[in-house]
Amino acid sequence: DAGVIQSPRHEVTEMGQEVTLRCKLISGHNSLFWYRQTMMRGLELLIYFNNNVPIDDSGMPEDRFSAKMPNASFSTLKIQPSEPRDSAVYFCASSFARPNQPQHFGDGTRLSIL
């Protein structure tokens, strides 16, 4: 079975540009989590959805960040406008929306904002 699929794997863009990161959940999973990983702050939860509904977005840095689930198997994380401090590895993970269900991660998008 396919795991969580993220695209692109790498993105390099100039500050001010819009960036869109994409994630496809594991088939059957109905929870989706977006994380950001940096050396300084480790793995930070940005937002998560259960059944396409955002449950907790308190980790989203500011209004420049937005996340959506246009359907049950797909999500996007958008940064507009991007800034150099947004450079990080962004992961999405999916699970079943029940307690104790382990999350399964994609291989991440390495984002560099120049």
Next chain:
Amino acid sequence: GQQLNQSPQSMFIQEGEDVSMNCTSSSIFNTWLWYKQDPGEGPVLLIALYKAGELTSNGRLTAQFGTTRKDSFLNISASIPSDVGIYFCAGQWTGNQFYFGTGTSLTVIP
């Protein structure tokens, strides 16, 4: 939010040695997970623990759910070079959100 502390932050060991790392929380958890992250990849689930005192093995890896429910331990026996990576613990109290530790970076010297 929940605070999870992992120790040690990093380890440098000789191939063949055993490894021990732990994770402590300021709050009790109902579930503990251990993940390994290889360079350039996402974290991969190693072991899941669901009950206080539970001891679970996965090959050379053994993890335990602490009896206080505020800690968990991961041991790797007879380390090999491919054990290199960052190991994360994650804990869950309620709902389906996990809180992740700061990671233990493991280097195995051949």
